[in-house]
Amino acid sequence: MSLATAAAGAQPFVRSSSSAAAASSSRPLHAVAAARHRRPHGSLAAAAAAARRRRRRPLLQVRAARTESTGVSVGFRAPQFELPEPLTGKLWTLDDFEGNPALLVMFVCNHCPFVKHLKKDIAKLTSFYMEKGLAAVAISSNSIVTHPQDGPDYIAEEAKLYKYSFPYLYDESQEVAKAFRAVCTPEFYLFKKDGRRPFELFYHGQFDDSRPSNNVPVTGRDLSRVIDCALSGQELPFVPKPRETDAVEALWS
Numbered sequence: 001m002s003l004a005t006a007a008a009g010a011q012p013f014v015r016s017s018s019s020a021a022a023a024s025s026s027r028p029l030h031a032v033a034a035a036r037h038r039r040p041h042g043s044l045a046a047a048a049a050a051a052r053r054r055r056r057r058p059l060l061q062v063r064a065a066r067t068e069s070t071g072v073s074v075g076f077r078a079p080q081f082e083l084p085e086p087l088t089g090k091l092w093t094l095d096d097f098e099g100n101p102a103l104l105v106m107f108v109c110n111h112c113p114f115v116k117h118l119k120k121d122i123a124k125l126t127s128f129y130m131e132k133g134l135a136a137v138a139i140s141s142n143s144i145v146t147h148p149q150d151g152p153d154y155i156a157e158e159a160k161l162y163k164y165s166f167p168y169l170y171d172e173s174q175e176v177a178k179a180f181r182a183v184c185t186p187e188f189y190l191f192k193k194d195g196r197r198p199f200e201l202f203y204h205g206q207f208d209d210s211r212p213s214n215n216v217p218v219t220g221r222d223l224s225r226v227i228d229c230a231l232s233g234q235e236l237p238f239v240p241k242p243r244e245t246d247a248v249e250a251l252w253s
Contacts, residue, residue, distance in 0.1 A: 071181035071183065072180070072181050072189070072201055072204055073201070074200075074201055074202065074203075075200050075201060076200065076201040076204075077198050077199065077200055077201075078094055078103065078105070078180075078189075078191045078198065078199035078200070078201070079094070079176070079179035079180055080093065080094050080095075081093060081094055081171075081176045081179070083139065083169040083170060083171055083176060084152075084169065084170055085159075085167045085168065085169050085170075086152035086153065086155045086156040086159075086168070086169075086170055087155070087156040087159045087160060087167075087168065088167075090167070092137065092167050092169055094199070097135040097137070097199075098193075100133060100134065100135035101133055101134075101192060101193060101230070101231060102133070102134050102135065102190060102191065102192045102193075102202070102227065102230040102231055103134075103135045103136070103137070103190070103191045103192075103193075103199050104126065104129075104134060104135070104136040104137070104166075104188065104189070104190050104191075104223075104227070105136075105137055105139065105180065105188075105189040105190075105191065106122070106136070106137070106138045106139070106186060106187070106188055106189075107138075107139050107140075107141060107177060107180070107182040107184075107185055107186060107187040107189075108122075108138050108139070108140060108168075108185050108186045109140045109141075109142045109147065109150045109185045110140070110147075110149050110150050110154050110155065110158050111142075111147050111149050111150055112185045112186070113212050114185065114186060114211070114212060115185050115186050116212075117210065117211070117212045117218070118186060118207055118210075118218060119162055120162065121207075121218045121219075121220050122138075122186075122207070122220075123162045123163065123164055123165070124220075125220045125223065125224060126164075126165060126166050127165045129224075129227050129231070130165055130166070132231055133231055134227060134231065135166075136165075136166035137166055137167050137168075137169060138164065138166055138167070138168045138169065139168075139169045139170075139171050139176060139177070140155055140168070140169070140170055140171065141171040141174045141176065141177035141182065142185070143174075151170075152170050155168050155170055156168075186207065187204075188203070188204070188205065188206070188207060188223055189201060189203075189204050190202045190203040190204070190223070190226055190227060190230055192230040202226065202229075202230050202236070203223075203226040203230070203236065203240055204240060205222060205223075205226075205240030205241050206222050206223075206240075206241050207220055207222060207223050208220050208221045208222050208223065209221075209222075209241075222238075222240070222241065225237060225238070226240075
């Protein structure tokens, strides 16, 4: 995703019929009439054909580009943050999770179809592993100008509806998303720490192979395997797959 509302505001300029009429009305009537008499019949036929082609021309179509949620590597230190939880009004910081051996940071939002596809399973998976010592937090960084449904009030409703066992925070300035180098939703970052050392990135990748349109069941296989490894002190058993997404679910939009 670009750091701006790319493609969202790209609208072709089309001159309206009223403006065209206004332009022609500024000419004297006798000049208009004379011009009509001078115009050959061939020009009239060509103009009519052009008008028919314009009517048949399809509307501008913008195809979503593909992007991958890369940008950070294993060992990347979790950035500091301080963000509000709309449901409770509490301010959360990275230090609130210092007592946990692993921290899952998820960049999500309410409107994204990819997030909607996983919501129930995200709630189940995090609840299961939080009982084993995992800490988890979700962050929404989308602009409420373009997506009002991603605003604080709706975040609170979402957290209550799905009974999230983790805090769901609001990143109004988008500075936290930029610090994590998050570019789309959902993005999953699993950090682990050893003793007093800071949280370091252990995994950045997909939830599993399921997507809204590929008919693959949601299992959370990729994420659950790496959480098991992080909590048990094992190395990653596979190469993480980047979270491939459509630009429509990009942050900054």
